[in-house]
Amino acid sequence: MTTAAQATDEHERNRKHAQRGAFLGFFVDMFDIYLPIIALAPAIGYFISPDLDASTTAVITGMIFAATLIGRPLGALIFGRYADMHGRKNATVIAVGGFGILTIVVGLLPGYQTWGIASVVVFVLLRFVIGIFVGGEYTAASPLAMEYSPKEKRGLNGGLIMTGFPLAYVAVAVITLIMLQIAPAGDIDSAYTQWGWRIPFFLGGIMALAFVGYYLKSVRESELFEGSGGGGTPVKDLFTGQNRKNFIQVFVLMTGFWLSLNCVTAILPGLLRTESNLTPTQVSATLIVAYLIVAVGYVVCAVISQRTGRRPFLMVWGGIAGIGGTAVYAAYLAMKPQNLFVVMIVVTLIAVLVVSVWGLTTVYINERFQTGVRATGFGLGYSLAVVIPSFYAFYQSGLESVMPFEWTVLPLLVIGCAFITIGAAMGPETKDVDFAAADKEPALDS
Template sequence: MTTTAQATDEHERNRKHAQRGAFYGFYVDMFDIYLPIIALAPAIGYFISPDLDASTTAVITGMIFAATLVGRPLGALIFGRYADMHGRKNATVIAVAGFGILTIVVGLLPGYQTWGIGSVVAFVLLRFVIGIFVGGEYTAASPLAMEYSPKEKRGLNGGLIMTGFPLAYVSVAVITFVMLQIAPAGDIDSPYVQWGWRIPFFIGGAMALAFVAYYLKSVRESELFEGSGGGGTPVKDLFTGENRKSFIQVFVLMTGFWLSLNCVTAILPGLLRTESNLTPTQTSVTLIVAYLVVAVMYVVCAVVSQRTGRRPFLMVWGGIAGIGGTALYALYLATKPQNLFVVIIMVTLIAVLVVSVWGLTTVYINERFRTGVRATGFGLGYSLAVVIPSFYAFYQSGLSSFMPFEWTVLPLLVIGCAFITVGAAMGPETKDVDFAAADKEPALEH
C-alpha cells in the first residue's frame, strides 16, 4: 500500500515535472512567436517585393507577426475546451507537435523570387495555423502547473514559467547573432537572406518536438482536474455568471498587456535600426541584454505580488509603466542615441518598466477561474485580448496623419498601460485563492 510519505514524494515529483513542462512549453511557444520579428527581420526582403516603400514593408511585417497572434484565440478555444473536458496533458502534446512541425515547414518556404506574392501569402497562412497550435500550448500546460502549485508558491512558480518569454526572446536573438556572423545579411543574394534565416526556424521546430517527447514521458495529468472529473460545457460556462465577469475583467487587463508589450517587443527593434542606426548584430546584442534583465524582473515582480497582492501591484505598475516607460521611450525618440552603450541602457530600462509586469500573467489569470473552466478561461482570456493590439501597425499608420510615424508608439503605450490599471481595478485580490475550496463553492448567477 502506498504510504503517505510515498504519496507526498510522488506528488512533489509530479509538481516539478508539471512546472518544468509549463516553462519549457512556454519557452518553445514564445521562441516560435518571435522568430519572424527577430530572425526574419534581416531577411524580410526574401518574402516581399524590393520595390515596396518602408511604410508598406512595415505593414506586411506587422501582418506576419499578427497572423500568429490572431490564430491564438481560436487555438485557445479549441484546446481550452479539450483540456477542460478531457485533460491538460494530451492537449499540450497535440498543440506543441502541431506548431513544431509547421515551423519546420516555414523554414522550407521559397521566396518572392520564386513564388512572387504567393510566398508572403503562404507565410502568413502558415503562421496563422501555427498560431492556433501555439494558442493550445499554454492554454493547457500552464493551468496544469498552477493546479499542482501550492498557493503560497504560485507567484514564484508563475513568474518562473513566464521567464520562458524573455529567455526565448534572448535565445532567438543569440541564434540570429551567431547566424549573422556565419552568414552575413545584405542584398537578396546574401547568405543570411537566402538560407541563414531558416536555421532558427529549424531549431525552433526541433525544440518543440523534443518538448513533446519529454512531456509524454515525464508529466502526469493534473490531480485537481482528475478529481473534478472533467466533462461539462466549459465554453458555455465561461460566459455565464461569475465566470463571465472574470473573463471580461481579464480581457480588459490583457488588452493592455498586449498593446504595451507590442510597443516594446514588436516596434522598438525596428526603431533601433532606423533611429539609432544599429546594425542587425548590434540590435541583437541590445535585445539580449535587455531581456536577460527582464527575465529576472519577471520573477521579482511575481514574488513581490505574493506579498503585496496581485491587484494593487498591477494597478500601481500600470501607472509606473504608463508614465515612466512612456517618458523614457519619448526621451529615446527625441535624442536618437547613436552610442551602443547608451542605447542598451535605455532599451533595458524601457523593457523593464513596460514588460516586467508580465511575470504575473500566468498566476493571476489562472487564479481568476475555477478548475472546470480554468484552461478555457486562461487560454481565451490570454489570447483573445491579443487580437486588437495585434494590428498596432495599422494604428500607427492612422496616427501618422497627426504626428511623425516613429512617435506613434507613444499614445499606444499610454493606452495599453491605462488598460492594465483599469483592468486590475475591475477584479478582486487572488493571491490567497484556494483552488480546491473554490471549486466547492456554489457558482453565482447574474
C-alpha cells in the same frame, strides 16, 4: 516510507515536472513566435518579388506576423475547450507536436524564384495554422502547472514560466546573429537568404518535438482536473454568469498588458534605428541585454505580488509603468542618444518599468477561473485581448495629426498602463485562492 510520504514525494515530483514542462513549453512556443520576426527578417526577399516597394514588403511581413496572432485566439478556444473537457496533458502534446512539425515544414519551403507568389501565400497559411497550435500550448500547459503549484509558491512558479517569453527572444536573436556570421545575408543568392534562415526554424521544430517526448514521459495529468472529472461545456460556461464577468475583467486587464507591451517590443526597435541610428546588429544586442534583465524582473514582480497581493501590485505597477516608464521613454525621444551604452541603459530601464509586470499574467489569470473553465478562460483571456492593441500602427497614424509620429507611442503607453490599473481594480485579490475549494463555489466573485 509510509504511504502518505510516498504520495507526497510523488506529488512533488509531478509538480516539478509540470512546472518544468510549462516553462519549456512556453519557451519553445515563444521561440516559434519570434522566428519570422527575427530569423527571417534578413531573408524576407526569399519569399517575395524583388520588384515590390518597401511599403508592400512591410505589409507582407506584417501579414506573416499577423497570421500567427490571429491563429492564437482560435487555438486558445479549440485547445482550451479540449483541455477543460479531456485533460491538459494531451492538449499540450497535440499543440506542441503540431507547431513543431509545421515549423520544420516552413524551413523546407521553396521561395519566390521557384513558386512565385504561392511561396508567401503558403508561408502565411502555415503561420496561421502554427498560430492555432501555439495558442494551444500555453492554454493547456500553464493551467496544469498552476494546478500542481501550492498557492504560496504560485507567484514564483508563474513568474518562472513567463521568463520563457524574454528568454526565447534572446535565444532566437543570438542564434540569428551567429548564423549571420556563418552565412552572411545579402542579395537573393546570399548564403543566409538561401539556407541560413532555415537553421533556426529547424532548431525550433526539433526543440518542440523533443519537448513532446519529455512531456509524454515525465508530466502527469493535473490531479485537480482528474478530480473534477472533466467534461462539461467550458466555452458556454465561460461566457455565463460570474465567469463572464471574470472574463471581461481579465480582458480589460490584458488589453492594457498587450498595448503597453507593443510600445516596447513592436515600436521601440524601429525608434532605435531612426532616432539613435543603430544598426540591426546593435538593435539586437540592445534588446538582448534588456530582455535578459526583464526576465529577472518577471520573477521579482511575481514574487513580490505573492507578499503584497496581486490586485494592489497590479494597480500600483500600472501607475509606475504609466508615469515612470512614459517619463523615461519621453526622455529617450527628447535626447535621441547615439552612444550604444547609453541606449542600452535607457532601453533596459524602459523595458523593466513597462514589461516586468508580465511576470504576473500566468498566475493571475489562472487564479481568476475555476478548474472547469480554467484552460479556456486563461487561453482566451490571454490571447483574445491582443486583437485591439495589434492595431497600434493605426492609432499612431491618427495621433500623428496632433504630434510628431515618434511621440505617438507615449499616449498609447499611458492608455495601456491605465487599462492595467483599471482592470486590476475591477477584480478581487486572488493570491490566496484555494483552487479545490473554489471549484465548490459558484464562481470567484468580482
